[in-house]
Amino acid sequence: DQQVKQNSPSLSVQEGRISILNCDYTNSMFDYFLWYKKYPAEGPTFLISISSIKDKNEDGRFTVFLNKSAKHLSLHIVPSQPGDSAVYFCAASPLSSGSARQLTFGSGTQLTVLP
Amino acid sequence: EPEVTQTPSHQVTQMGQEVILRCVPISNHLYFYWYRQILGQKVEFLVSFYNNEISEKSEIFDDQFSVERPDGSNFTLKIRSTKLEDSAMYFCASSHQAGALREQYFGPGTRLTVT
Numbered sequence: 001d002q003q004v005k006q007n008s009p010s011l012s013v014q015e016g017r018i019s020i021l022n023c024d025y026t027n028s029m030f031d032y033f034l035w036y037k038k039y040p041a042e043g044p045t046f047l048i049s050i051s052s053i054k055d056k057n058e059d060g061r062f063t064v065f066l067n068k069s070a071k072h073l074s075l076h077i078v079p080s081q082p083g084d085s086a087v088y089f090c091a092a093s094p095l096s097s098g099s100a101r102q103l104t105f106g107s108g109t110q111l112t113v114l115p
Numbered sequence: 116e117p118e119v120t121q122t123p124s125h126q127v128t129q130m131g132q133e134v135i136l137r138c139v140p141i142s143n144h145l146y147f148y149w150y151r152q153i154l155g156q157k158v159e160f161l162v163s164f165y166n167n168e169i170s171e172k173s174e175i176f177d178d179q180f181s182v183e184r185p186d187g188s189n190f191t192l193k194i195r196s197t198k199l200e201d202s203a204m205y206f207c208a209s210s211h212q213a214g215a216l217r218e219q220y221f222g223p224g225t226r227l228t229v230t
Contacts, residue, residue, distance in 0.1 A: 046218050046219070
C-alpha cells in the first residue's frame with residue numbers, strides 16, 4: 001500500500017544549487033501535505049506544509065509546490081547548504097470527519113549537499 | 116522552543132515482557148500520536164488520541180497496545196506482551212489542532228529492542 005511515494009531514495013546536490021525533492025500520492029482524500037527532515041537518531045522535524053487549496057507555499061529557502069491534478073508535490077531548497085543533508089519525508093493527511101488525522105509517510109529521500 | 120520529549124531513548128526487553136514508552140507532548144497541544152519506524156521501513160501511524168480517548172488507530176495497533184494520558188503532561192504507549200517484530204523506533208507526536216494547523220511535532224523517539 002504505497003499511498004505516498006518518493007521514488008528517489010537519494011539525491012546529491014552541490015552547495016548553493018537548488019535541491020528538488022519529489023513526492024507522488026494516490027489517495028484523493030489527502031488534502032494537507034507536509035515535509036519533514038530527519039537526521040539519524042532523531043525524530044522527524046517539521047519543515048513546511050501546504051493545503052490542497054493552494055499550489056505553492058514558501059518559507060525562507062524552502063518552497064513546496066502542489067499539483068493536484070497530477071497528485072504530485074515537490075520541495076525546493078535554494079540555496080542548498082551542507083546542513084540540509086538529511087532524509088526528507090513527504091507526508092499527507094486526509095480530509096476526515098475525525099478530529100485527529102493520521103499522517104501517511106513516504107519512504108524518504110536522502111539528500112546530500114556537497115561542499 | 117517547546118519540544119516533545121520521550122523516555123527512555125533506548126529500551127531493551129525480552130519477548131513477552133510488558134513495556135511502557137513515555138512521552139511529554141508540547142504543553143498547549145491537544146492531539147497526540149504514536150508512530151513507529153521499523154529499521155529500513157517507512158514511518159507508520161499507530162494511534163491518535165484526543166480528549167482522553169483514541170481518535171483513530173491503525174491495523175498495527177491491536178489488543179497488545181494501549182495508550183494513556185495518566186496526568187496533564189504524560190502520554191504513554193504500553194505494549195503488553197512484546198514480540199520480536201515490535202522492535203522499532205517509536206515516535207510520539209503532538210499537534211495544536213487538527214484543522215488549519217495540522218503540523219505534528221515529533222519527539223526524538225525511543226528505540227525498542229525485543230530479544
